[in-house]
Amino acid sequence: MTIDLDQLQQGNRRALAKAITLVESKLDNHRAQAQQILEQVLPKTGNSIRIGITGIPGVGKSTFIETFGLYLIEQGKKVAVLAVDPSSPLAGGSILGDKTRMEELSRRNEAYIRPSPSEGALGGVAQKTRETMLLCEAAGYDVIIVETVGVGQSEYEVAGMVDFFMVLMLPNAGDELQGIKKGIMELADALVVNKADGESLNLAAQTKRHYENALHLLRQSSFWSPQVLTCSAQEKNNIDTVWGMISNYHIDAVKNNAFYEKRSRQNQEWMDKLLFEMLELKLKQNPDVKQQLPDLHKKVVNGETTPFIAAKTLIDLL
Numbered sequence: 001m002t003i004d005l006d007q008l009q010q011g012n013r014r015a016l017a018k019a020i021t022l023v024e025s026k027l028d029n030h031r032a033q034a035q036q037i038l039e040q041v042l043p044k045t046g047n048s049i050r051i052g053i054t055g056i057p058g059v060g061k062s063t064f065i066e067t068f069g070l071y072l073i074e075q076g077k078k079v080a081v082l083a084v085d086p087s088s089p090l091a092g093g094s095i096l097g098d099k100t101r102m103e104e105l106s107r108r109n110e111a112y113i114r115p116s117p118s119e120g121a122l123g124g125v126a127q128k129t130r131e132t133m134l135l136c137e138a139a140g141y142d143v144i145i146v147e148t149v150g151v152g153q154s155e156y157e158v159a160g161m162v163d164f165f166m167v168l169m170l171p172n173a174g175d176e177l178q179g180i181k182k183g184i185m186e187l188a189d190a191l192v193v194n195k196a197d198g199e200s201l202n203l204a205a206q207t208k209r210h211y212e213n214a215l216h217l218l219r220q221s222s223f224w225s226p227q228v229l230t231c232s233a234q235e236k237n238n239i240d241t242v243w244g245m246i247s248n249y250h251i252d253a254v255k256n257n258a259f260y261e262k263r264s265r266q267n268q269e270w271m272d273k274l275l276f277e278m279l280e281l282k283l284k285q286n287p288d289v290k291q292q293l294p295d296l297h298k299k300v301v302n303g304e305t306t307p308f309i310a311a312k313t314l315i316d317l318l
């Protein structure tokens with residue numbers, strides 16, 4: 001497959017889709033080609049705001065992304081929507097099933113919507129989404145939204161690849177964390193209480209105060225205190241406020257140098273994660289290791305050698 005890098009960098013959707021297909025491919029030669037492309041476009045990446053969005057099913061993520069995305073397009077932005085959903089056995093995942101909820105957005109030229117990749121080899125689904133994000137940036141997308149449904153470690157992985165991480169909540173003040181894992185709250189740069197409309201308007205305001213108090217106890221970060229907002233994705237209320245908050249974060253973070261520090265840290269962590277996964281793979285695929293492993297397991301089980309000596313023996317084979 002040949003990919004016209006100029007076309008890609010001019011925002012040609014076909015070129016972008018082809019490059020993403022290489023990133024997501026299971027074939028080694030495709031992946032190698034993808035890495036070459038990524039390296040070549042690297043100088044053109046990084047010029048976006050990366051926003052992560054999570055929340056329980058039904059909270060309104062798809063509706064929010066549709067409304068928010070269309071709002072951003074009105075502001076002159078190009079918007080890419082990606083997903084990390086390790087539960088989807090086939091490429092498809094959360095977004096594809098929800099395309100109906102993002103119907104208008106998916107028809108817009110200024111928007112690019114890509115469903116979650118299916119299970120990836122090294123680095124998993126998140127690795128592919130990170131790479132896809134870079135390709136979208138090279139293609140000129142200003143805002144990258146990464147959605148996750150919160151299966152397994154996916155929220156942590158998404159929080160680790162975005163600049164701003166947001167949790168959508170329901171108007172339900174009494175309901176403690178609404179099924180959101182507690183650790184996720186500590187990662188959140190903002191909680192947004194969606195469905196603040198109709199009869200839920202008061203409850204949403206109450207919920208907002210409730211979380212403001214809870215967050216106050218939870219985290220005191222360097223320059224940014226997590227915010228709580230309310231909005232209605234359906235009625236398109238307060239969407240500008242959400243964007244205003246993210247813009248303010250961006251300005252503050254750049255001023256504080258925290259923006260690029262965070263990205264550097266994320267890149268380093270990403271590299272380390274890959275390094276360890278590659279090492280593990282190399283170990284598992286080493287013929288000598290393969291041969292001696294069962295025997296050493298047995299010796300450890302029988303108390304003939306220590307786990308340390310057995311592990312060391314195998315590592316020394318590399």
Ligand SMILES: Nc1nc2c(ncn2[C@@H]2O[C@H](COP(=O)(O)OP(=O)(O)O)[C@@H](O)[C@H]2O)c(=O)[nH]1
Nearest residue numbers: 057058059060061062063194195232233234235
């Ligand atoms: N009243 C109200 N309903 C909403 C709002 N946003 C989404 N919904 C509804 O909530 C349901 C779930 O929304 P969806 O976007 O599919 O949630 P997701 O599972 O998080 O992607 C749908 O019936 C939406 O129409 C909102 O702001 N207000």
Ligand SMILES: [Mg+2]
Nearest residue numbers: 061062094098
């Ligand atoms: Mg959805």
